[in-house]
Amino acid sequence: MEIEIATIGGYEEVGRQMTAVRAGDDIVVFDMGLNLSQVLVHDNLQTEQMHSLDLIDMGAIPDDRVMSDLEGDVQAIVPTHGHLDHIGAISKLAHRYDAPIVASPFTLELVKEEIQDEGKFVVENDLVEMEAGETMPIGERCELEFVNVTHSIIDAINPVLHTPEGAVVYGLDKRMDHTPVVGDPIDMKRFREIGREGEGVLCYIEDCTNANRKGRTPSEAVARSELRDVMQSIEDYDGGIVATTFSSHIARVSSLVEFAEDIGREPILLGRSMEKYSGTADRIGAVDLPDDLGMYGHRQSVDRAFERIMNEGKENFLPVVTGHQGEPRAMLTRMGRGETPYELDDGDKVIFSARVIPEPTNEGQRYQSERLLRMQGARIYDDVHVSGHLRQEGHYEMLDALQPQHVIPAHQDMAGFSGYVDLASGLGYDLGRDLHVTANGNVIQLV
DSSP, X not given: OOEEEEEEESSSSSSOOEEEEEETTEEEEEOOOOOHHHHHTSTTOOGGGSOHHHXXXXXXXXXXXXXXXXXXXXXXXXXXXXXXXXXXXXXHHGGGSSSOEEEOHHHHHHHHHHHHHOSSOOOOOOEEEOOTXXXXXXXXXXXXXXXXXXXXXXXXXXXXXXXXXXXXXXXOSOBOOSSOSSSOXXXXXXXXXXXXXXXXXXXXXXXOTTTTSOSOOOOHHHHXXXXXXXXXXXXXOOSOEEEEOOTTOHHHHHHHHHHHHHTTOEEEEESHHHHHHHHHHHHTTSSOOOTTOEEEOSHHHHHHHHHHHHHHOGGGEEEEESOTTOOTTSHHHHHHTTOSSOOOOTTOEEEEOSOOOSSHHHHHHHHHHHHHHHHTTOEEEOOOOOOSSOOHHHHHHHHHHHOOSEEEEESSOHHHHHHHHHHHHHTTOOBTTTBOOOOTTEEEEOO
């Protein structure tokens, strides 16, 4: 059986992830993502109203025209988790394929919301929910399996396509967390089994976000402990405390909510995406948030919440807001510009429970946001966070567990691949033979 890998998007950048695996006549597509950086550089760009070809031309979504080079039929579209760089192009591209979208429960709910918000295309693909640990047939000779992994969003999985020639493991995005705050630990036992079953692992496609960083990525429990320490250290402050984090990071949001109550403050979630992610997780029972937790996404309801905070006293509340990357229209950025009823005073605390995504647009926006906050007297608590991606020791452990015949680095640019190339080369993989550094739009034939 012929096995081909089409590296469609996410092999020259972090974003617009899309990979297709052809096994004989059957094709499975992993991820259809958005490159947020290409969107954020434009002011007030409404992608929901744009045509896919225009978004492809501006580098915002994958150019999937290489799919015409694959001789077979798409049997499934499989997003690995709910971050926009993995699901943000589904509403623009999925309708081109007569195939179901197969995803874990939380991811599928977020996909539904993306489809509902789409203003240009009608997406009528079947939506199939599949849990980690479950399988489904692909054609007559292949099988799709979901393996549970831990990331900075709940319900993340690594899909595995089992073929007669061996397994293809799509390894985006994860960290090796054995003590997660929400959800189950990464299923390393299953990865080790896959590495030793049948024909073994034919190919491993790996996220290289932190491949240039030594050591091991800490558990979310470490971030939770650090966050608790920061919150307790300012418990007696009688002014405003504001926190921001990734809206999709449900574990971190739930920790902020808990610690706010521990220090006698009422948590309130503010911002459209904050309401979207936490509201969805709460609705499907993926996290246990307080019944009376306020979540407000629309501008008027957010401003009313800010007015209430100011009227009843900032010392009684912890607003958890959007804007950890300094996004121009996010709540924290508006607060820094003085565009909300919330008034920052000298000494007020702002906790960034997130790191700056290392990309020029984000770095510039975050710098500007922090400058605005400091100009109003705010004190910044920075980088109370752990990454959602493997560092080098995690990569060693995954390669040892899977023992793949071929490795394809992904989720970075060429500079970002360098650490992984060195690491894999040290384990005996040869560039151009079984270690494939590739680019968007290429097709690699393995068998």
